[in-house]
Amino acid sequence: MKEEIHMxxxxxxxxxxxxxxxxxxxxxxxxxxxxxxPICGVGKDQFEKM
Structure with missing residues (x-):
């Protein structure tokens, strides 16, 4: 059985x-x-999980 990877x-x-x-x-x-x-150049800390 193929393992499902959650993206x-x-x-x-x-x-x-x-x-x-x-x-x-x-x-x-x-x-x-x-x-x-890649659009505005802010760091990783400015991203939120959807």
């Missing part, structure tokens, strides 16, 4: 851009500490 989405609270783990292919928590929003 999350995170939204940038500054500009509203959505980080979708399924699209990006990388879990948000696995992004480096210096990851920034």
């Amino acid at each position: 999350e989405k995170y939204v940038c609270v500054v500009c509203g851009w959505v980080y979708d783990e399924a699209v990006e292919g990388v879990k948000f928590e696995d992004q480096p500490a210096d990851y920034v929003c």
Whole structure:
């Protein structure tokens, strides 16, 4: 039986851009500490789980 992997989405609270783990292919928590929003440039700490 295939194991189901749950993918999350995170939204940038500054500009509203959505980080979708399924699209990006990388879990948000696995992004480096210096990851920034590709739209507005704020850090990882400015994203909230949807």
